[in-house]
Amino acid sequence: MNPSHLTAVLQQVYDSDPADPSLLQAQLSRYQEALRAFRLAFGPGPVHVYRAPGRVNLIGEHTDYNHGFVLPMALEKDILLLARPRADGRVTLRNIEPARFPDRSFTLSPSIPPGPVGDWANYVKGPAQALVRLLGITHGMDALVVGKAPFGVPIGAGLSSSSALTVVSAMALLDLNNGSMPPMEFAHFCAQAEWYVGTRGGVMDHFTSVLGRRGHALFLDCRPAGVPPTQYRTEWVPLPPQYSILVCDSGKRRANTLSDYNVRVAECKLGVALLQRRWPAITHLRDVTAEQMGFAPAELDAFLAEHLPEEADFAALRQLDLSPAFLDGLAADHRLTPTQTFRVRARCRHVIRENQRVIESADALRASDGRRFGRYMLESHQSLRDDYEASCAEVDVLVDLLAGRPEVLGARLTGAGWGGCVVALLDAGAETGFMAEVAETYKARTGLALEWFAGRAAAGVNGWKHFAEL
Numbered sequence: 001m002n003p004s005h006l007t008a009v010l011q012q013v014y015d016s017d018p019a020d021p022s023l024l025q026a027q028l029s030r031y032q033e034a035l036r037a038f039r040l041a042f043g044p045g046p047v048h049v050y051r052a053p054g055r056v057n058l059i060g061e062h063t064d065y066n067h068g069f070v071l072p073m074a075l076e077k078d079i080l081l082l083a084r085p086r087a088d089g090r091v092t093l094r095n096i097e098p099a100r101f102p103d104r105s106f107t108l109s110p111s112i113p114p115g116p117v118g119d120w121a122n123y124v125k126g127p128a129q130a131l132v133r134l135l136g137i138t139h140g141m142d143a144l145v146v147g148k149a150p151f152g153v154p155i156g157a158g159l160s161s162s163s164a165l166t167v168v169s170a171m172a173l174l175d176l177n178n179g180s181m182p183p184m185e186f187a188h189f190c191a192q193a194e195w196y197v198g199t200r201g202g203v204m205d206h207f208t209s210v211l212g213r214r215g216h217a218l219f220l221d222c223r224p225a226g227v228p229p230t231q232y233r234t235e236w237v238p239l240p241p242q243y244s245i246l247v248c249d250s251g252k253r254r255a256n257t258l259s260d261y262n263v264r265v266a267e268c269k270l271g272v273a274l275l276q277r278r279w280p281a282i283t284h285l286r287d288v289t290a291e292q293m294g295f296a297p298a299e300l301d302a303f304l305a306e307h308l309p310e311e312a313d314f315a316a317l318r319q320l321d322l323s324p325a326f327l328d329g330l331a332a333d334h335r336l337t338p339t340q341t342f343r344v345r346a347r348c349r350h351v352i353r354e355n356q357r358v359i360e361s362a363d364a365l366r367a368s369d370g371r372r373f374g375r376y377m378l379e380s381h382q383s384l385r386d387d388y389e390a391s392c393a394e395v396d397v398l399v400d401l402l403a404g405r406p407e408v409l410g411a412r413l414t415g416a417g418w419g420g421c422v423v424a425l426l427d428a429g430a431e432t433g434f435m436a437e438v439a440e441t442y443k444a445r446t447g448l449a450l451e452w453f454a455g456r457a458a459a460g461v462n463g464w465k466h467f468a469e470l
């Protein structure tokens with residue numbers, strides 16, 4: 001592919017400012033550098049190129065695994081995977097940052113042994129194993145993964161670098177084995193493939209990485225339908241040009257996000273199990289709405305206080321008629337400790353209200369009402385902070401600093417939480433010059449360096465066979 005053809009291809013993917021060709025030029029250099037590194041690692045021959053984006057969630061946090069609603073968008077930050085198929089079932093992985101991500105290799109099989117928790121190759125092994133099980137794929141690949149800054153998806157920042165790697169690996173292996181899947185089925189497949197690493201996550205990240213569209217947010221109803229249940233209701237909502245999105249990385253990373261996350265998933269399931277005693281038709285917190293349960297919207301607190309404990313440990317839960325078999329299964333599935341206590345009522349309150357906020361926020365976006373949208377973002381953050389306890393001191397400082405600026409319409413924690421990124425909405429053209437001052441105050445108060453970038457909505461996963469012959 002010559003440079004002008006490559007530029008045309010990249011223009012379809014990245015929402016780069018036409019007035020500023022330097023961004024596209026920088027992407028072009030990045031792809032060319034990746035091709036050179038691939039040739040150095042694996043020698044001459046055809047190269048196939050795949051990319052999958054990270055995402056930023058505008059609103060709808062911890063709702064996806066409750067069959068609720070989310071409103072994310074795919075980012076220009078993405079992961080590239082350059083590959084060449086192999087005749088055998090070996091997968092050899094190199095990374096453009098070998099000191100950080102050492103070489104790995106494995107053989108395709110229906111049960112591929114995982115590496116240590118957190119090992120980067122696990123995000124390739126998960127989809128590889130799932131594709132062997134589903135389609136019996138036999139061709140491995142020689143692959144180079146490229147995710148370094150500033151174009152890569154920051155790791156552990158709540159922008160779904162892990163899902164981007166899962167999606168790009170699945171796409172490459174599927175394509176190199178001459179397979180294909182309809183996009184929604186593929187997104188659903190990737191979400192389940194990532195369970196390999198031990199999280200019981202939802203579908204939001206993979207759907208965004210697969211279905212993302214330039215200039216659009218994705219409204220996704222996370223309740224599947226159809227047989228098999230892989231159909232989801234989606235709507236691409238154009239991002240009004242009069243607003244811009246800012247993504248700020250707090251620099252805070254939490255090691256045990258996985259366990260906190262799994263406890264929250266379990267707490268939501270406990271809420272459902274307790275409500276099911278009276279309303280057996282409920283399967284997920286999504287079902288708990290004022291209309292469905294027959295209370296006035298303003299009476300949600302009273303309703304929850306009547307039916308759910310504020311806090312309960314395993315002993316208390318057994319007394320509430322939850323069967324020991326259910327509780328043991330939950331503890332095993334979510335790696336819960338026997339002494340754990342669960343703030344069931346507050347967790348459920350967050351999810352129920354957050355679902356409503358997503359519906360209202362999508363309306364606000366359709367009506368190009370950034371002020372209203374910003375208010376929902378702030379409410380969402382408070383709820384994540386107080387009810388879901390998924391924030392942390394540093395992120396709260398950052399949200400407060402941003403929300404205190406007249407240029408900012410709304411700001412909130414984005415992603416799983418306990419650190420990571422904050423997403424903010426601004427009037428387009430509002431000076432981001434003020435960010436230097438925010439960063440300085442933030443540093444003084446937390447000791448952490450702040451990084452930020454403009455959130456531009458990019459296309460979902462792409463693959464180009466025979467991208468280059470080297």
Ligand code: NG1
Nearest residue numbers: 061062158160201202203204415416
């Ligand atoms: P991140 O921020 O990528 O860890 C996680 C889940 C999402 C969703 C959010 C919270 C995975 C792969 N991702 O996202 O499905 O539940 O937390 O809204 O588990």
